[in-house]
Amino acid sequence: MIVRTRFAPSPTGSLHLGNIRTALFCWLYSRNRGGEFILRIEDTDQERSTQEATQSILDSMNWLGLDYDAGPFYQAKRLDHYRSVAERLIEAGLAYRCYCSKEKLAEQREQQLANKEKPRYDGCCRGQNLPENKEQAFVIRFKNPQEGSVEFEDQVLGSLSFQNSELDDLIIIRTDGFPTYNFCVVVDDLDMKITHVVRGADHVNNTPRQINIFRAFDAEPPIYAHVPTILGNDGKKLSKSHGATGILQYRDDGFLPEAILNYLVRLGWSHGDQEIFSRDEMIKLFDIKDINKAAAAFNPEKLLWINRHYIKTLDPQVVASYLAPQMQALKIDYSEGPALSEIVVTLRERVETLREMAVKSRCFYEEFANYQEDAKKYLNPEITAFLQATRHRIDILTAWTDENLHQVIEDIAKQFELKLGKVAQPIRVAVTGTIVSPPLNITLRLLGKRRVLGRIDKALSYISDIIN
RNA sequence: GCUCCCUUCGUCUAGUGGCCUAGGACGUCGCCCUCUCACGGCGAAAACAUGGGUUCGAGUCCCAUAGGGAGCGCCA
Numbered sequence: 001m002i003v004r005t006r007f008a009p010s011p012t013g014s015l016h017l018g019n020i021r022t023a024l025f026c027w028l029y030s031r032n033r034g035g036e037f038i039l040r041i042e043d044t045d046q047e048r049s050t051q052e053a054t055q056s057i058l059d060s061m062n063w064l065g066l067d068y069d070a071g072p073f074y075q076a077k078r079l080d081h082y083r084s085v086a087e088r089l090i091e092a093g094l095a096y097r098c099y100c101s102k103e104k105l106a107e108q109r110e111q112q113l114a115n116k117e118k119p120r121y122d123g124c125c126r127g128q129n130l131p132e133n134k135e136q137a138f139v140i141r142f143k144n145p146q147e148g149s150v151e152f153e154d155q156v157l158g159s160l161s162f163q164n165s166e167l168d169d170l171i172i173i174r175t176d177g178f179p180t181y182n183f184c185v186v187v188d189d190l191d192m193k194i195t196h197v198v199r200g201a202d203h204v205n206n207t208p209r210q211i212n213i214f215r216a217f218d219a220e221p222p223i224y225a226h227v228p229t230i231l232g233n234d235g236k237k238l239s240k241s242h243g244a245t246g247i248l249q250y251r252d253d254g255f256l257p258e259a260i261l262n263y264l265v266r267l268g269w270s271h272g273d274q275e276i277f278s279r280d281e282m283i284k285l286f287d288i289k290d291i292n293k294a295a296a297a298f299n300p301e302k303l304l305w306i307n308r309h310y311i312k313t314l315d316p317q318v319v320a321s322y323l324a325p326q327m328q329a330l331k332i333d334y335s336e337g338p339a340l341s342e343i344v345v346t347l348r349e350r351v352e353t354l355r356e357m358a359v360k361s362r363c364f365y366e367e368f369a370n371y372q373e374d375a376k377k378y379l380n381p382e383i384t385a386f387l388q389a390t391r392h393r394i395d396i397l398t399a400w401t402d403e404n405l406h407q408v409i410e411d412i413a414k415q416f417e418l419k420l421g422k423v424a425q426p427i428r429v430a431v432t433g434t435i436v437s438p439p440l441n442i443t444l445r446l447l448g449k450r451r452v453l454g455r456i457d458k459a460l461s462y463i464s465d466i467i468n
Numbered sequence: 469g470c471u472c473c474c475u476u477c478g479u480c481u482a483g484u485g486g487c488c489u490a491g492g493a494c495g496u497c498g499c500c501c502u503c504u505c506a507c508g509g510c511g512a513a514a515a516c517a518u519g520g521g522u523u524c525g526a527g528u529c530c531c532a533u534a535g536g537g538a539g540c541g542c543c544a
Contacts, residue, residue, distance in 0.1 A: 010544045045543060102542070109541090116469035118540055139542055157473065166471055166540090174542040181544045205472060205539040228474075229537075263480095266493090270481055273492040292481080295537065299479045302494040312507080349507045409503075424503035436505045 003035030004195045007061075007068075008185070010042040011053035014246030015060045017298060018200065018230040021264040025227055026198040027066045028265070028286040038192055039071035042185075044178055049076070060247045064257045065279070073192070075184050082179035085187055086140045086172055094216045095172060097138045098125040120168035140173035142183070142213060150208035155225035155288045157201075162208040170209055182206055186213040194222050198288065201226040201295075225288045228268055228295040254326055254353030258314065259307035267296045276309065304352045311351065316344040319354070326358035337365045338446045346438045346446060364446050367455075368433040371462070378429040379463050386416045386423055387430065387463075391456045400449060405441035430459035 007023040009015060015023075030037040039061065043049040058072065075082075089095035105121070112119045126143060144167045151161045172183035179187075185206075189197065204226050214221040232244070250260060262277055269292065271277075271285045311319055320340035327334050334340060343361045351357040362368075371379065393408045413423045424440045431452055437443045444452050 008544090012544075042544060048543070105542085113469075113540095118470040120540070137542095160472075162472075168540090171542050176542080178542085180542070185544090200538095201473075202538055203544090206544090208472095226473090231537085233479080266480065268480090273482060275480090275493055294474050296481090297479060299494065302480065305494055350505060413503090419503080421503045428504065434504090438505080440503060 001195060003030055003033040004038065004193055005030040005035065005198055006038040006040050006071075006189070006192065006194050007066075008040040008042050008188075008199075009057055010045065010048075011050060011057060012045065012048040013053055014056045014248060016244035016246060017260075017264065018244065020060065020064065020247050020260070021230060021267060022198065022200050022227055023061070023066055024064075024261060024264055025225075025269070025286075025288070025291065027068075028282055029196060029198060029225075029288055030069075031283045032286050035195070036069040037067075038073070038194070039068040040073045040188060040192070041071075041075065042181065043074055043076045044079075044181065044184055046076075046176075046178065056246065056248060063248065063251055064261060070192075073188070075179075075188065078184075078188075079178065082184055082187055083173060083177060086179070086183070089142070089172075089216065090140065092216075093129075093143070095140050095142050096126055096128070096169075097130045097132065098141045098169075098171075099130060099133070099136055099138045100124055101137075118166070121170075123169055126169055137175040139171045139175055141169040142172050142209075142216070144169050144209065144212055145215075150211050152207065152211060152221070152224060154204075154207075155196075155223060156228075156291045157204070157226055157293060160204070160207070164208075164212070167209055167212070172213075182209050183213065186210050186217070189222055190214070190217060190219055196225060196288075197222045198225045198227060201228050225291070227291055228293060230267060231295050231297040233298050233300055252329070252355075254355030254357070255303070255307050256310045256314070256319075256322060256354070258310045259303065262310070263303045263306045267298070268292045268294075276306075308352050311344075311354065311357070312348045316341040316348070319344045319348065323354050323357060326354045327361070329355075330358050330362070332358065332362055332365050334361075334365055337448070342446060346442055350438065363432050363434075363437075367451075371429065371433045372435065375429040375433060375435045378426045378435070379459055379466075381463060381467055383426040384460065384463055386412050386418070387426065387456060387460060389415065390423075390427060391453060391460075394444075394449065394452060394456075397449070400445060402441050402445055405444045409440060427456075431455045 005026045007026050009019055009023075027037050029035075041054055041057065043054070054072075061068070086095060090097065100121075108122065109119045121141070125141070130138070132138075145164045147164055149161055149163045151159065153159050170182055171180055173179055188194075207224055207226075211221045247260070251257075258279070261279065261282070265277055265282050265286070266275065269286070269290055271290065277285070320343070323340050323344060324334075327340070334343075343357065343364065347357045347360055351360060390408065390412050393412065394405075397404055397408065409424060409427070410420065412418075413420050416423065425435065428437050428440055428443070429435060431447060432443060438446075447455075
């Protein structure tokens, strides 16, 4: 039997970390088993589904490299199919038309809640076998078994059992003729021959209803695996409605897809003490059986740590390709000056995100307007002499290398009988305008002779200005 | 209210009855390295929710309690 999983988001907003982790687990399982992974867009809610959301789902999957073997399938394109299936269910006596008004139902619900009962449909139209009446609005309800129980073995949670008496007759076709979630899921999972349903634990309570529908079709339900929800770093649920960050925002903020995936795979899943997993390792080692039952809280610091890890260890050329859009977003023209891969190599140990890297790279491509406030104190008359000497040494330097530039700084320190730090820091301020930068010799090399000399001149005139 | 689920350091987790004096990672703190910032190295503090069982022996099995979560839609 070939394993076939699906990720089935509804296009009512952008995908967040919780959704993506579910997609990842789904994808990993199918890849691990050499199976197929299907993308299905559940857009039966005409009110809330949007084209933008659909596009952002596609973009997100693409960015993370979660490729699918079939789809995307759109439920909105299969409406006639769902309707005819529902009609067949009525003919078979497994579903029925219900003419109860929304108002009546709402009232009933309120009443039940007031009586501290579980709100549920009372089955008023069940068994009446009401014919189609075009004059009056009706829905189609599934005839849920009233006795016995539904039991199934969840791959994450273990064996679960629900009494049918707890379940009511759910609506499968609305008044407007659109099918509802629990119905479409079953029809599609069946049609698409899904073998394993890996989804969020918020669907656990839907599962017995869906299994009953499978049974009505005389079909075997798929194997279920409900993965626990992800909580925000405040311990509260992470969800669209609580303003969870869309995954593409992480891309824009300078996170690597490798980091997002690695972070997410370790949330609720583990393989001993291993923290770092390449895509291939995840695929090779992943198993649903190793998913934890408890909900995990999102920890932004650890995501940052993993992001740094990948910035530091991935091929600089690859990181540079991710950096380019960040440079563009900041409108930094990097067509002249150091290659982006050089920037990556020098800045990768001092940033947490690519955005930060882009920001810090600015001084290699553009002149700065002002010295930072805390840097100004280094530019005083006492440094004029060695700054001038430094300028001269650099001016006559023929081979522009890290070694030579380091030698220049050391020589100047020796010549003026100063500690290395005492000369390095003022020079750093002169050429970068700030008190923090990569090692000075490397900074100088990246800036290039023309920029270095220009900035030293600028610092010298700044100093003479404050004297006068 | 009812149904279902969950519970190891602040956080992610290892742990499948003796290997646990509970291990690793992020974060935090300290020290070392050092031209700044970092990287790196070394070290420290930090957890089995509570109470009962079962057992020679329980973080590990069972039961209660407490706490947390999800669902109870003509949303998905």
